[in-house]
Amino acid sequence: xxxxxxxxxxxxxxxxIGISILSFVLxxxxxxxxxxxxxxxxxxxPAVYAQMKKDMGLDLPVWRQYINFATDAAQGDLGTxxxxxxxxxxxxxxxxxxxxxxxxxxxxxxIIIGIPLGIIAAVKRNSFYDYFxxxxxxxxxxxxxxxxxxxxxxxxxxxxxxxxxxxxxSVMFYIEPWTGFMLIDxxxxxxxxxxxLAPFWSALSHLILPAVAMGTIPLAVIARMTRSSMLEVLGxxxxxxxxxxxxxxxxxVAVHALRNALIPIVTIVGLMFGSIITGAILTETIFSWPGIxxxxxxxxxxxxxxxxxxxxxxxxxxxxxxxxxxxxxYAVVNPxxxx
Amino acid sequence: xxxxxxxxxITFDTxxxxxxxxxxxxxxxxxxxxxxxxxxxxxGKSITNLAIMGLLPDTATITAKKMIFxxxxxxxxxxxxxxxxRGAKIxxxxxxxxxALNPSFTVGFQIDETLKIHCPEMDKSAxxxxxxxxxxxxGIPAPAERLKNYAHELSGGMSQRVMxxxxxxxxxxxxxxxxxxxxxxxxxxxxxxxxxxxxQKEYQMAMILxxxxxxxxxxxADRIQVMYAGEIVESAKSKVLLQDPKHPYTDGLxxxxxxxxxxxxxxxxxxxxxxxxxxxxxxxxxxxxxRCEFADDKCKTTLPSLEHDQARTLRCFHPVGASV
Numbered sequence: 001x002x003x004x005x006x007x008x009x010x011x012x013x014x015x016x017i018g019i020s021i022l023s024f025v026l027x028x029x030x031x032x033x034x035x036x037x038x039x040x041x042x043x044x045x046p047a048v049y050a051q052m053k054k055d056m057g058l059d060l061p062v063w064r065q066y067i068n069f070a071t072d073a074a075q076g077d078l079g080t081x082x083x084x085x086x087x088x089x090x091x092x093x094x095x096x097x098x099x100x101x102x103x104x105x106x107x108x109x110x111i112i113i114g115i116p117l118g119i120i121a122a123v124k125r126n127s128f129y130d131y132f133x134x135x136x137x138x139x140x141x142x143x144x145x146x147x148x149x150x151x152x153x154x155x156x157x158x159x160x161x162x163x164x165x166x167x168x169x170s171v172m173f174y175i176e177p178w179t180g181f182m183l184i185d186x187x188x189x190x191x192x193x194x195x196x197l198a199p200f201w202s203a204l205s206h207l208i209l210p211a212v213a214m215g216t217i218p219l220a221v222i223a224r225m226t227r228s229s230m231l232e233v234l235g236x237x238x239x240x241x242x243x244x245x246x247x248x249x250x251x252x253v254a255v256h257a258l259r260n261a262l263i264p265i266v267t268i269v270g271l272m273f274g275s276i277i278t279g280a281i282l283t284e285t286i287f288s289w290p291g292i293x294x295x296x297x298x299x300x301x302x303x304x305x306x307x308x309x310x311x312x313x314x315x316x317x318x319x320x321x322x323x324x325x326x327x328x329x330y331a332v333v334n335p336x337x338x339x
Numbered sequence: 340x341x342x343x344x345x346x347x348x349i350t351f352d353t354x355x356x357x358x359x360x361x362x363x364x365x366x367x368x369x370x371x372x373x374x375x376x377x378x379x380x381x382x383g384k385s386i387t388n389l390a391i392m393g394l395l396p397d398t399a400t401i402t403a404k405k406m407i408f409x410x411x412x413x414x415x416x417x418x419x420x421x422x423x424x425r426g427a428k429i430x431x432x433x434x435x436x437x438x439a440l441n442p443s444f445t446v447g448f449q450i451d452e453t454l455k456i457h458c459p460e461m462d463k464s465a466x467x468x469x470x471x472x473x474x475x476x477x478g479i480p481a482p483a484e485r486l487k488n489y490a491h492e493l494s495g496g497m498s499q500r501v502m503x504x505x506x507x508x509x510x511x512x513x514x515x516x517x518x519x520x521x522x523x524x525x526x527x528x529x530x531x532x533x534x535x536x537x538x539q540k541e542y543q544m545a546m547i548l549x550x551x552x553x554x555x556x557x558x559x560a561d562r563i564q565v566m567y568a569g570e571i572v573e574s575a576k577s578k579v580l581l582q583d584p585k586h587p588y589t590d591g592l593x594x595x596x597x598x599x600x601x602x603x604x605x606x607x608x609x610x611x612x613x614x615x616x617x618x619x620x621x622x623x624x625x626x627x628x629x630r631c632e633f634a635d636d637k638c639k640t641t642l643p644s645l646e647h648d649q650a651r652t653l654r655c656f657h658p659v660g661a662s663v
Binding site for chain 2: 237240245248336
């Protein structure tokens with residue numbers, strides 16, 4: 001098992017090299033010049049311009065720039081942000097918990113609702129409920145996140161006034177980061193002594209809409225996948241065996257069928273995590289969520305090369321690690337995968 | 340009488356119209372008796388058994404004059420009570436043991452589960468001991484280790500033994516074996532049949548043995564019932580039926596058995612020409628008439644009724660060997 005994990009992590013090296021080259025080159029193809037943006041369109045003294053370009057190492061040929069970047073990166077230094085002048089690694093880890101919290105909650109939302117819906121649709125196959133649900137899932141799947149996010153804000157924040165429009169936490173409270181997960185940090189004893197549960201509810205109300213916006217597509221996919229996987233499993237011989245043993249309908253479905261139906265669902269959930277990150281870029285921008293998605297968008301606008309390169313590398317690493325976790329989860333649900 | 344079925348007809352609602360899977364099946368079973376049900380694929384053998392177990396899908400409509408098991412009317416029984424019969428009083432094993440076991444749970448879990456629902460008085464250790472005893476009884480070597488195995492770690496024969504252990508866990512009065520050896524190697528087939536016979540004696544179970552292999556029933560069944568296109572065509576004590584088949588279909592089945600009636604060495608094995616009719620478009624008259632060499636005009640228009648005499652039940656106007 002350890003060898004399996006190490007082997008998977010070993011795959012990370014070529015992946016990262018490939019991705020870093022791609023992001024490095026692509027970013028330089030995009031029109032726009034970070035130095036120019038910093039100095040402003042007008043009034044840039046050519047001497048100052050050249051000096052700045054030299055200081056940032058941008059006067060070198062691209063391949064030399066890459067070698068410098070890769071050498072530093074291998075030592076854990078991804079450079080400093082051109083805008084904030086802070087190390088990219090630090091910037092990333094300041095924002096990463098916010099994205100992770102949002103992503104995990106969104107995915108949990110999708111799993112907790114999607115799997116039961118899919119099971120019911122499969123069990124009540126071809127009923128009105130089934131058609132209704134699958135139609136809804138198609139709708140959910142086809143909805144652009146940015147549009148859906150705006151609709152949610154319009155209804156729940158603007159019209160009904162139930163939830164805040166943006167941000168992660170009310171400005172009334174200051175929460176010392178501990179895990180970086182607001183839902184957890186607001187429950188520490190110090191916070192509760194000071195403000196009670198109010199910060200927790202504030203964090204939750206800020207989280208709900210972006211999580212729903214981000215979790216809708218995964219929810220639709222998971223519900224569909226669960227339904228088709230369940231339908232396949234319900235026709236298997238061992239389901240007939242379970243019934244012939246005298247098991248209740250509930251136990252047959254919830255234990256004997258679901259356990260087997262979960263195998264493809266685990267794979268899908270793993271894949272969804274990748275798209276969750278993509279979703280984060282849109283969702284965070286709409287909801288002003290202080291995570292890496294919004295950070296990346298801002299850095300792309302500013303042509304903040306080190307941030308873009310570093311951020312993309314981090315995301316790639318995360319996706320590979322998540323895939324390893326999915327493979328492990330796969331072995332848990334599928335006995336045939338255990339060596 | 341342990342099981343009494345009278346005039347059981349099963350119809351499926353399909354997209355292409357109703358399909359009558361079985362028509363007017365009647366049979367009964369004494370305690371401890373073995374009934375062999377024989378016929379080609381698709382002639383309603385398995386469906387009949389699933390009906391007894393109450394496991395037909397919702398698209399099936401069952402009508403019967405009588406369906407009584409162990410004094411309980413299976414037609415009016417509530418689902419909750421039916422569940423207490425399934426797996427407890429009636430055990431069932433299936434054709435393909437490898438796919439009949441759930442791949443995601445250990446063998447031990449699946450045996451334990453049966454005991455848990457039907458014998459609530461047994462505690463965990465009692466169930467564990469019983470599972471071990473069962474594994475031993477069905478002839479599985481190193482039973483303690485095997486209990487921790489998953490289906491994919493067992494051979495076909497081993498899986499069928501586990502299925503048998505699960506089916507007899509609660510000492511059922513009736514064991515339905517639906518083609519129990521069809522998917523297994525010939526050498527394993529004999530072992531499994533012997534095991535079933537031994538267990539039947541030990542547990543004093545009645546058994547319904549479904550197969551399309553006359554050789555298997557010949558050695559194991561007290562009585563044989565031949566089915567064709569969802570109807571019973573002939574039924575008699577094994578010896579009588581095998582030595583003196585009266586229905587042309589039974590006769591045809593026996594003739595196509597290697598080494599029984601094949602006359603000369605390397606003579607081509609006789610076969611019954613044609614196919615089982617499409618159950619949505621049944622022929623008029625006797626269901627077998629399109630394939631029967633004795634069929635005349637009467638056979639093509641009138642369905643012969645089931646005639647009972649002392650030795651056998653027969654549905655035929657022109658029994659084999661009768662003077663015309």
